[in-house]
Amino acid sequence: MPADRIPSKESAPDDRSSFMDSARRTTEVEPILTVxxxxxxxxxxxxxxxxxxxxxxxxxxxxxxxxxxxERGIVTALIGPNGAGKTTLFNLITGFDRADRGRWEFNGQMVTSPSPDRLARRGMVRTFQLTKSLAKLSVLQNMLLGAPHQIGEQLWAAPFRPLWRNQEQANTERADELLEQFNLAHMRDELAGTLSGGQRKLLEMARALMSDPALVMLDEPMAGVNPALAQSLLGHITELALSGVTVVYIEHDMDVVSGISDWVVVLAQGQVIAEGGPWKVIHDEVVIDAYLGRRRAGTSS
Ligand SMILES: Nc1ncnc2c1ncn2[C@@H]1O[C@H](COP(=O)(O)OP(=O)(O)O)[C@@H](O)[C@H]1O
Ligand SMILES: [Mg+2]
Structure with missing residues (x-):
């Protein structure tokens, strides 16, 4: 974070001002403000x-x-300099990489054998820093890949073909609903490869929602997205939280972070060096030092 990207203190609102227009948000966000x-x-x-x-x-x-x-039900930003370990942390938690050691609990249950599929079924999904949409499949087909329990893919399910049809229909309806919401309905039958970078980010986020997750982890959702689409992505993140989904997202732009986050966690060299409300964290000396590459007192080389 270059120093000129740090929003000035003069324009800093109180951390409590975000989302106060919504009673539900207030209920969700108030407790974290006491932490x-x-x-x-x-x-x-x-x-x-x-x-x-x-x-x-x-x-x-x-x-x-x-x-x-x-914290459940709020928007948490994960920030930190390049190479801080943010993506690796996402990979570990979501089962795309193996931890050398450590434990984590999701939704009150220990995660014992992490696999992306199993975790998605339990309500944890993520998107990637570099989007993973399949260029040779249509936008709709990409969406359907995000649907839970693909019974149709399993041989033993053949006798239950009617059930599978119902499920396919429900999935398609859900996909169409989300495509509408994410302004991608007009691209439904186009190949995902024809989408712009920003639209691909939207598609990835929409696809992640196919399984009605409890926790969505977004790795740099705004990176490489033009300003208009970025605004729309920000709106979607806020709406997700309004609908009760917990959001963790990785972001570099401190205006974005201070604008839509309820809480901010800062990683540097793999460790959590600070966390708190956005304005407090962004103006924290330790955080600014980490971004500017100044060595912290007591840190060995
Ligand atoms: N598969 C890998 N093999 C070797 N080094 C890796 C691998 N993945 C990440 N790293 C290293 O781990 C550190 C953290 O990377 P990453 O989690 O991608 O950081 P961030 O997302 O915060 O920019 C970096 O130094 C990176 O080079
Ligand atoms: Mg990364």
């Missing part, structure tokens, strides 16, 4: 709790988290 902003602090109602989570690549420790809780 003391320090790394690893316990939250009132966490949906995700991590302990001793570690992942190294050769001699490099990419993720080394003592304890971190993600």
């Amino acid at each position: 003391h902003p320090k790394p690893g602090v316990a939250k009132p109602n966490p949906i995700l709790t991590m302990d001793g989570l570690r992942r190294s690549f050769g001699g490099l420790t990419a993720v080394d988290i003592d304890h971190l809780e993600i």
Whole structure:
């Protein structure tokens, strides 16, 4: 984060001002505002709790988290300099990579054998920094891949063909609803490869919602998206939270972070170095130092 991207303190609203127009948001967000902003602090109602989570690549420790809780029903931003371990953390939690050690609990249950499919069925989905839409499939087909329980793919389900048809129809209806919501309805039958970068980000987010998740993890959803589409993506994130979905997203733009986050977690060199309300965190000396690459006092080389 270059220094000129840090929003000025003068224009800083109180952290409480975000989303106060919604009674439900107030109920969800109020409890987190009472939490003391320090790394690893316990939250009132966490949906995700991590302990001793570690992942190294050769001699490099990419993720080394003592304890971190993600509060349910709010928008949490995960920020940190390039290479801080943000994507690796997403990969571990969502079963796309294996931790060397550590445990995490999702929705009150320990995750014992993490696999992306199993976790998606339990309500945890993620998107990727580089979008993963399948260019040779239509937009609708991409959406249907995000649907839960693809009975039709399983041989033993053949006798239940009518059931499978009903399910397919329900999935298609849900996909059409989401495509409408994400302004992609007109692209429904086009190949995903013909979408712009920004539209692909929208498609990825819409597809993630096919399984009605409880927790959505978005890896740089705004990166490479033109300003108009970025605005629409931001709106979708806010709406997700309004509908009760917990959102964790990775973002570099501090205006975005301070605009739509209820809570911010800062990673540097794999560790949580700060967390708290957006304005407090963004103006935290330790955080600014980490972004500007100044070595913190007491940090070994
Ligand atoms: N598969 C991998 N093999 C080797 N090193 C990796 C791998 N994935 C990530 N890293 C390294 O781990 C560190 C954290 O990477 P990453 O999680 O992608 O950071 P961020 O998303 O915060 O920019 C970086 O130094 C990166 O080079
Ligand atoms: Mg990354």
